[in-house]
Amino acid sequence: MKYVIIGGDAAGMSAAMQIVHNDPQSEITVLEKGTIYSYGQCGLPYVVGGLIESTNDVIARTVESFRSKYGIDARTLHEATAVDSSSRTVSGTNHETGQPFTVSYDRLLIATGASPVLPTWKGAASQMVHVLKTIPDTNRLIADLEQEHVKEVVIIGAGYIGLETAENIHRLGKRIRIIQRGSHIASMFDADLSERLHQEAERHGVLLTLNEEVEAIGKGRITTNQNSYPADLIVASVGVRPNTAFLKKTGMNMLQNGAILVNDRLETSIPGIYAAGDCASHFHLVKQKPDYIPLGTTANKQGRIAGLNMAGKSRSFKGVTGTSVMKFFNLIAASTGLTEQQAREENISFKTSTIQAKDKAGYYPDAAPLHVKILYAPESRRLLGGQAIGENGAEKRIDVLAAALFNQMTVDELEDLDLSYSPPVNGVWDPIQQAARRAT
Structure with missing residues (x-):
């Protein structure tokens, strides 16, 4: 049985390990467009703040360990750009050689994750604008924070990553401003509960700019629809988008935001193709319908269950309730x-x-x-x-x-x-x- 997995992080490698353990005759090929496998993205803000010494510390298993210990054909710099379900092939580009590649599969897992959204603000492509999703993102952010002139840091967006990043950059002695277009930070909480987080931010000297939308980014300034503020460095944390654009021609059923619609066995609408993690839908047990709540816990669970089903061991994904937790200064x-x-x-x-x-x-x-x-x-x-x-x-x-x-x-x-x-x-x-x- 030939298994192909697109994506070498949480969902993809959780699935790969289940296939290894349950199908001794398996041939597993993993296509990863980056160079790093199986790392803890949720730990990256704490690397920025110095609580975790190095980005190497959040890597669970190296690429070489998957190859040598488990016999997985773990490829790097291989970006999948098309899936042909009729011929059961995945094609793309090997960015190391610049050459195209094509691999065949009996069963395929899409585990391509999600990428940070960067709205079309004027100046959004500036070198002073950062996102925080990958290890290269983290190393670049750390290097820029070490520059002597960087004193004023603006965080755009006040979700989990935005707030955790704000706290950790504050730890470095920078002055922090959070710009949020809504009326309160942490929109995953109601306003009456979120007020506790407002008070905690103010206690630590974090400036909150609420009900304002970013319009432009210039040298040393960020402009909203109401004001202009100093900014030596900006971290944009306004959400993520599933990495599924390359699948549009397959006719695969998706949610409106591009997340792949899956059943409880993590099967897509195309036979032989599965999806898991931040690129897939997540059945919400309270709403009783497919939803999109990209979290590391869910990615690992879905990957595990997808791998079991791909290897012939029937297991269902029961769903999520959207459970999450974060630390913000002295509060949980x-x-x-x-x-x-x-x-x-x-x-x-x-x-x-x-x-x-x-x-x-x-x-x-x-x-x-x-x-x-x-x-x-x-x-x-x-x-x-x-x-x-x-x-x-x-x-x-x-x-x-x-x-x-x-x-x-x-x-x-x-x-x-x-x-x-x-x-x-x-x-x-x-x-x-x-x-x-x-x-x-």
């Missing part, structure tokens, strides 16, 4: 399921319960505030989502809520959970149960 912020805005977009009726509790027993010496919010359906009282922000313990509460969403629990059933308690780590009533009681 986590969420799962729907926010108020998302519920409105889906025309889902909801009620909310929001509390400020303590992350441990209130009488314990260093007990700190923990803000928790849950969304639930008014009639069925089924849990719809949750958010938590605090210095400690937000991730624990959201992981519990993610499990509750997976099992379609009601907000009332949260009270019945047997959650751990000890004064140094929790109160007698866990904060999510306090929120559930208030909903009751």
Whole structure:
């Protein structure tokens, strides 16, 4: 059986390893347009800030290890530019030689990931504008941050990567401004919860410029629709786009943004072709429809399941609830399921319960505030989502809520959970149960 995988990172190599383990007769070819395989993109902001010493530290396995230890034909600088499903071939360009190539497959996995969006601002192509997605992006950003004249850094966009990058560049002693076209940073949270992140940014001297859209970038300045600000270096973090443009002629079913539509076995609409990771759709368990939530955890899970199915071991991908967590200075912020805005977009009726509790027993010496919010359906009282922000313990509460969403629990059933308690780590009533009681 000839397997071809396009993309050598999380989803692609998770699939490759499952094929290696489950099909001893497999012939696996991986086509990677870059030179680096299997690295942790989520760790790159912390390399920029110096918490992780080198980009080498986020590489899980080298290209050579895949070749020598597992017998995978792991190619680099091989960019796939076309797929012919009738002849079952992938063609493209070997950028090392400049020559075209064609490989045949019995089963094909598309794991091409996504690329940062760079809007058509005037001056967007300037050398002072950076994105942060790959190891070369990271090394270039670090080199430019080390230049003596770089003192004012502007982050455009306030999602996970934007906020994590802001914190880590702030660690280097730079003055940080975040420009966000919306009314609050971290749009994966509702405004009332996101206000905690606003306060944290202000405590650390990070300037927030909200409700403004970037229009132009010039030498030492960035201009919005309302003002102009100093900028020695800019990091654009306004979202990603699936790397699927080269597949348009295949007629493969896709979401509107170009993400490949897959079923629970990670099969596309074309027989013999699978897709996984940031280039694929992700079934949302609360919305009950395909969605696009590109996260490293999902890419690894989808890659694993795609590899098992390609190798003949039936396994289904159950779906996602959009669970995520980030650190922003001294706060941990986590969420799962729907926010108020998302519920409105889906025309889902909801009620909310929001509390400020303590992350441990209130009488314990260093007990700190923990803000928790849950969304639930008014009639069925089924849990719809949750958010938590605090210095400690937000991730624990959201992981519990993610499990509750997976099992379609009601907000009332949260009270019945047997959650751990000890004064140094929790109160007698866990904060999510306090929120559930208030909903009751």
